[in-house]
Amino acid sequence: MSVVSAIEAATPGVTIRARGLHKSYRDGEREVTVLRNVDLELEAGALAAIVGPSGSGKTTLLYLLGALDSPDQGSVEIGGTDLASLDGARLARFRNKMLGFVFQFHQLLPDFTALENVMMPSRIAGRPAREALERAQSLLGEVGLEDRATHYPNQLSGGEQQRVAICRALALEPPLLLADEPTGNLDPATGRRVLDLLIELQTRRGMTAVLVTHNPEVANRCANIWRLEDGVLLP
Amino acid sequence: MRLWSWNLPVPLLLALRYARSPRREASVRFLSAVTAGGIALGVGALILAVAALSGFQTTLLAEVLARSPRLQVELGRGVDAQAVRRTIEAQPEVESVQTLLVGNGWLVHEGRLEPCEFFGVENEVPRWFPGAAGVEVKGVVLPDTLAFGFGIESDARVRVVSPRPTLTPFSRQIPRSRSFPVQTVFSAGRSEEYESRVILPLDAARGLLWESDLRFDVEVDLGAAPVVADRLRRQLPAGAKVVTYRDLNRALFFALRLEKALMFVGVFLIVLVASQALVSSLALLIASKRRELGMLGTLGLTPRELRRTFLLLGAILAGAGIVVGGGIGCLAAWALDRYQLIALPEQVYIVDFVPFRLQPADLLPIFLATIVLTLAAARTAGGGATRLRPAEAMRR
Numbered sequence: 202m203s204v205v206s207a208i209e210a211a212t213p214g215v216t217i218r219a220r221g222l223h224k225s226y227r228d229g230e231r232e233v234t235v236l237r238n239v240d241l242e243l244e245a246g247a248l249a250a251i252v253g254p255s256g257s258g259k260t261t262l263l264y265l266l267g268a269l270d271s272p273d274q275g276s277v278e279i280g281g282t283d284l285a286s287l288d289g290a291r292l293a294r295f296r297n298k299m300l301g302f303v304f305q306f307h308q309l310l311p312d313f314t315a316l317e318n319v320m321m322p323s324r325i326a327g328r329p330a331r332e333a334l335e336r337a338q339s340l341l342g343e344v345g346l347e348d349r350a351t352h353y354p355n356q357l358s359g360g361e362q363q364r365v366a367i368c369r370a371l372a373l374e375p376p377l378l379l380a381d382e383p384t385g386n387l388d389p390a391t392g393r394r395v396l397d398l399l400i401e402l403q404t405r406r407g408m409t410a411v412l413v414t415h416n417p418e419v420a421n422r423c424a425n426i427w428r429l430e431d432g433v434l435l436p
Numbered sequence: 437m438r439l440w441s442w443n444l445p446v447p448l449l450l451a452l453r454y455a456r457s458p459r460r461e462a463s464v465r466f467l468s469a470v471t472a473g474g475i476a477l478g479v480g481a482l483i484l485a486v487a488a489l490s491g492f493q494t495t496l497l498a499e500v501l502a503r504s505p506r507l508q509v510e511l512g513r514g515v516d517a518q519a520v521r522r523t524i525e526a527q528p529e530v531e532s533v534q535t536l537l538v539g540n541g542w543l544v545h546e547g548r549l550e551p552c553e554f555f556g557v558e559n560e561v562p563r564w565f566p567g568a569a570g571v572e573v574k575g576v577v578l579p580d581t582l583a584f585g586f587g588i589e590s591d592a593r594v595r596v597v598s599p600r601p602t603l604t605p606f607s608r609q610i611p612r613s614r615s616f617p618v619q620t621v622f623s624a625g626r627s628e629e630y631e632s633r634v635i636l637p638l639d640a641a642r643g644l645l646w647e648s649d650l651r652f653d654v655e656v657d658l659g660a661a662p663v664v665a666d667r668l669r670r671q672l673p674a675g676a677k678v679v680t681y682r683d684l685n686r687a688l689f690f691a692l693r694l695e696k697a698l699m700f701v702g703v704f705l706i707v708l709v710a711s712q713a714l715v716s717s718l719a720l721l722i723a724s725k726r727r728e729l730g731m732l733g734t735l736g737l738t739p740r741e742l743r744r745t746f747l748l749l750g751a752i753l754a755g756a757g758i759v760v761g762g763g764i765g766c767l768a769a770w771a772l773d774r775y776q777l778i779a780l781p782e783q784v785y786i787v788d789f790v791p792f793r794l795q796p797a798d799l800l801p802i803f804l805a806t807i808v809l810t811l812a813a814a815r816t817a818g819g820g821a822t823r824l825r826p827a828e829a830m831r832r
């Protein structure tokens with residue numbers, strides 16, 4: 202299936218199918234295996250959590266699902282598209298259209314205002330500036346940050362930064378949202394509010410979402426929970 | 437923010453922001469300023485150096501060309517001089533043709549003897565004798581250096597002795613000689629070759645010098661001379677030799693071109709060093725923005741767009757350097773020339789100040805070479821950004 206048809210077919214959510222994922226890294230002389238024969242299947246519109254202790258391979262798995270890295274063995278299909286069939290530029294385009302990312306440390310671009318950060322995916326996609334601007338303003342309004350739009354990331358609180366990051370992830374209404382410890386860097390109260398917002402937006406849009414966390418409270422909000430232990434994914 | 441309301445490509449938006457962002461690290465800001473400053477310095481220095489050289493060369497060339505025939509046709513043995521003259525006069529660009537007879541001999545006055553080059557002139561003294569041009573020749577026209585050396589008064593007579601022999605009734609060969617009144621004395625200026633050039637009436641010269649040294653001096657526009665020369669070379673018989681001011685000053689023209697090229701290469705080294713600083717500056721920026729570039733890749737920016745971002749950033753820094761350096765260089769060259777700010781001893785040089793001349797033909801290679809070099813440097817540095825894999829860049 203082509204990227205474009207995958208995008209068109211992926212509204213609102215998208216299926217994820219990963220088979221036999223294997224990933225290892227070389228640490229000097231030593232080879233460290235991070236993922237061992239991981240199979241994962243998720244229906245369109247589902248909300249899933251992958252839990253596990255630090256270093257268990259959660260982030261690596263998320264990167265493989267998000268086309269940020271490639272497995273040593275196995276395959277990942279998003280909305281029927283095998284990620285291995287895409288090269289550098291087409292993979293970048295696929296990430297732009299199909300995936301929204303939220304990271305533990307917001308990863309906002311420090312040289313750009315909150316509004317510009319949220320506009321970025323739309324501008325990369327080639328959307329007209331006016332449309333990208335209106336969309337970003339609408340999203341920031343939706344999370345209560347309309348009056349912080351012209352602030353730079355370092356002028357925002359941790360919770361505000363994470364809300365901007367969520368807006369950026371949703372800018373192009375991607376069918377799949379991937380979040381890596383989205384509340385991990387926030388105090389419990391702010392973390393709860395950000396998680397509420399994330400789940401509310403995901404539910405309202407019907408998108409598929411995968412949350413990586415070591416926080417059981419966060420995982421318990423999700424319908425599907427997997428546990429990753431020593432690189433093995435357990436239901 | 438205003439830029440973001442325009443439909444500019446994302447690499448350009450990123451490059452513009454990175455170029456002026458106050459949030460960049462101090463070291464990157466400093467290196468960027470040094471880079472743009474270095475390019476500005478190089479371009480400014482190059483413009484000043486080339487403008488000074490062009491100023492000198494223009495002045496020197498004007499001096500040389502004023503003392504140089506535009507086009508001459510030398511006649512070999514057996515060539516029909518009248519036919520050659522008719523061919524020359526048939527050329528539409530030719531303004532006038534004059535017969536000259538040139539030969540060597542001696543000038544004698546009151547027991548003193550000086551070797552001289554004699555010019556037998558048909559009508560008026562040619563344009564390229566600056567101190568005597570236009571004088572209708574009836575007697576001897578002498579350079580002031582010779583006149584001063586001989587201590588000649590205005591009504592004096594001098595004897596011209598030619599190596600062309602004449603046969604006496606006793607079958608002896610003796611050099612030909614003839615006495616002439618001194619008609620006028622002209623200023624030889626700074627040119628040494630004019631210090632021994634003596635002008636005679638053509639008819640008198642014919643009796644003294646060899647006829648084989650006959651030539652035609654052709655007055656023609658400077659720009660048209662090479663074209664007319666090429667045409668005459670095709671039309672004239674093999675014994676006629678066509679020479680232009682270029683042929684007569686070939687060594688000088690070559691030296692001037694070589695001098696300018698070497699000066700360009702020497703001063704361009706500043707730009708070369710600045711372009712290396714550009715590579716360092718961009719590489720440092722890429723290293724310091726590793727995580728952000730990874731995030732841009734995560735958001736869907738392609739490796740090619742990342743490379744283009746840094747190419748554009750390099751172009752912006754180089755452009756700033758070229759504009760500032762070019763502006764300062766041109767302004768300084770204009771002011772130095774207009775107000776003659778750098779004085780020279782007039783006795784030593786042909787001008788009493790350093791002339792600066794700005795010519796588009798000089799500026800264009802400077803700008804083009806700087807742009808090409810800095811873009812190549814930016815492209816090299818931008819290659820580092822394309823090798824970043826989002827997953828590796830995002831990992832702490």
